[in-house]
Amino acid sequence: MGLVNHLSLEKNCKVVVILHEGEAGENFREYKEKVFDEVLVLDDSLSIIKDKISDIETFPIYEKFYQTMGVRNLRFYQRVQKIYHEIIKHSSSLSKLSKEEILRQILIIKLVNDIPKVLDIDMKELETYFSEDGLDDRLDIFLKSDDEALKATVRTKKDAVEEKLSKFYPNFRMEGWTDVVIELITDINIDDDRVEQLFKQDSINEAEFENDREKQKLMTEYNSLNISLNFNQRLFDNISRRINRETLENLGFHYNTLSRNGAQDLADKLQELIRQHIKEKVSESSDFWDVGWWYRFGRQPNDTFKDYIEHAVKERKVEINTNLDIATISRVFIKFYQHGNENLEFCEAIQNIDKVNLKTIIWQSIEDEQDRKLYIHKILQHPAFGIKTVRFNDATKINNVTWSFLENTNVYCISIFSYHPFIVKSKRDEVRQWTLELLQERIIENSNTRASVESWLEHTDNLNTI
Template sequence: MANVANIKEKLLETIRNNIPLALVLSGEWGVGKTRLWEEFYEDNKNNFINQKKKNFENIEEDFIAKRYAYISLFGLDSLDSLKLAIAMEVQTSAIDNSALNVDVSKYAKKFLGFIGGGSTSGSNGDMRFGMNISNKLVTNIIMSHLKNTLVCLDDIERKSDSLPMSEVMGLVNYLKNERKCQVVVILHDEESEDRNYFDKHKEKVFDEVLILNESLNIIQKLIDDEQLFPIYKKFYQELQVKNIRFYKRVQKMFLIITTRPEHNLSFATKEKVLESLLIIMLAHDMPYFLDKNGYTSFDIFVKIFDENNIIHSDEFAVAEMSHEDLSDSIDQLSLNQARKSQSIKETLKPFYNNFIISERERIITSLLRDLEFNSELTAKVAKKDDIENNNSKINTLHKQLMDDYPDFRINPKFPEELYYMACSRFEVEDLNNLSFYCDVLKASNKSDLSDRLESHIKLFIQGKISASKSQLSIDDWYSFGKEPYDRFYDFTAEAINNHRTNNVSFDTIAEIFLRHYERGGWNDDDKTTLLSIDKSILEKVIWLNIDNNHRYRKPFIKSIISHPLLAERKDEIRQLVVEILQESIEESSSHLVAPIKIWLNDTDNLRNL
């Protein structure tokens, strides 16, 4: 793979030999060809380009000083305009009394005398005619003196169509063979008529073709951030995005988002922002990298990957896995979006698994689409990330402590670290484990920390139970049973009993039915509550909003009728449900009549569910 260092070494080796030649520096769009050449020139011009103006014709050195001309062909529309551009560049490097300048001055004076004795008062037509001849005259004079010159022709693909590739290559051949120049042509490696012509005739004109296909070290210099560069490197290597301009834009956008002093983003947050930014900027600037099967506009990309899109819902995933007919709730557009999403995710997978647009990513999309920086959302995301980062640190500490304890690798700060870790994990730890931590602290002669931790845990238990709107069971807290050493079981059971009341809210009843529907679970403690429900409560339960999708109404109703705690009232509950559904037929709009009638008829009024 030809990287920057290898190309520069080859260029220096070739050019310093002072042998007339023509070579091509090629590579994909934006890979850094021009930047490489500019760096190479700046690094080496003292060796082969004399910064002081000298008489090039009389210099005799092992490393001959050269004139230098860098020409962009952007917009040039004729061979004459290209020659003139080269001539003007070369003339600026000549000293005042050089043979070149002497000739230019002599012929210029003769020319001015020819068109009016040096007067500038001629007609516009005369002046245009004169300027045209003047340009050609100066060009021819300079071209006749042109030798030992290093010429770089860039932006070939941006020239006018009226300047054929054949004429450009003809001029290169002339400069090399007739004027003994060294010519470097920077050429974009992409299918085109000019490229096809070049490929067919390059052997006749060019001595060598150098292909730059590795630009990572250029990007590293641009980024100049050792901590974050590994993310850029992974993106570059996994997705093969080599465009220098792309990384410049990413870096600029990244600094806009992360350098605001009021946000003070953590390094972990900056990493997440950069990962998302690289993906979103790629979708915005170069969508063809992501979608190999066609073009995906940026707006479509944002819609597809928005976390609120139905294609990312559990409902959609379940329906796809079961090969159900999705036409009731999901249109063909969503199906197409899901397929496109999967295709793009496969492309991104080596760099980022399961990309989605959530709050953090919306900061970026808003900045790109609307040119608005959402400072409020950024602060919110930063705070959320800080919590996640802190949880990550706690989890790391937890793993370390749990690995060290059985191995007797306990450091002097172990009790304090264990206490801090335990206080941070009330929401996720089993009460048996929390009880165990109390015992460990006590065994470590830290009874004060043990008692303090136990007190905090009891306050946490009491607070959670008091805030609950559902009928709690001790099994909710001890799903894996009670360990012999546990010290919170009796306290929790008593707190639950004290919390129970006969005035159970509708939300509590709904929660009982939803729990059974979603997870198939139930608590015997809820039996009294369920046996007391009447038709009015049952009607509210039946029409609960379930995942915003009516396709799940039938299995939900079935789970109500078959609830284990209603076994002794099953037929009564079934009949109440039938009545509710029949009443809804009479009261509802026409689109619900047929489905309900058909379902009741097919199931013999819900007897055969």
């Protein structure tokens, strides 16, 4: 073993060792993984794996991984099984689908952690490429660069990895049980709260599966023209539990079905639940402000809910601009920083922020604290701050003023601008000045920040050249 290690590290040799592992000593079994980059078992490993795994329910997952990813190392599968049982022993109620999902996650993450050469990526790349929100949403943060050529190279590598993985797990994403799997693989104690949360989610999934089966029965009954007396109540009970999983077209269909069947009381209750769902989604994010988002497959004539969507969006815009919901505006800046999202629906609210609001926005938590300067840079670049507005000298917006004119046919109306001095300016200079003041205040609050703040301000000519 010492000779192999010497030849590999000191002489840069490629060493292949062929031996009968069953005849090897204890030292070999203990140190082989530290010395050898990869161990290949040159026999019918799959049959041995099947004997060792002894789990008929999940063996097809192991078999597909073995055949598509080419990993022959028995000890790899034994380690995977150990992690798998460590998770499922916490609950006997896990569904078959959840067990299969957990096992697939373990196999892929363990592969990258133990044998990174197979996919030619490390754990950081795996998490970045296959994060729940996708690569493009994280690319700027991952690379810390605006180099489009570099981004294209990363995307090409990600596509190559995804193609290899697709043979085993198409559309793989790091979500669900991923955090728990990583903790176990890296020998960190299991987060019991996280595990409990996932078990609850699994129970929710099981309830959804049952709900799906019941809906299928209802639709079969509907199309059979042989409908039971309690159909309307069963339909209402089923759809009211799946509103957030149905398209608006389907919800409108179910509402109309209840109404035509003479169950107007149930139709009205369902309509109220659907409207509440629309209002919640519109309040949650401006992504849901586009009527087209709700009708991805086209809107039926005389649709029941289109007007309500427009009404809910209008109310939400007024609410944000009137109350200046700083939590919402803070999320807008995070989205702009992360994804370049320039949603102009919030422009008026953004232009109305003051220094106190700006302080909340600047110092809110971001994913990578070392990028705080880049984040502040993005804030100052927001297009809403560049929009020019006409204001009087007292800072009142001209378009906010209500004018009253006395009609007199003998007097010509004189331009209001002749008597009310006004200026045309953007918010950016004001925001830049506030930012400078907030950075100076940060030095006073924490003197250890003086060097980093002052160095940055010198480098950017007091934020004029960022």
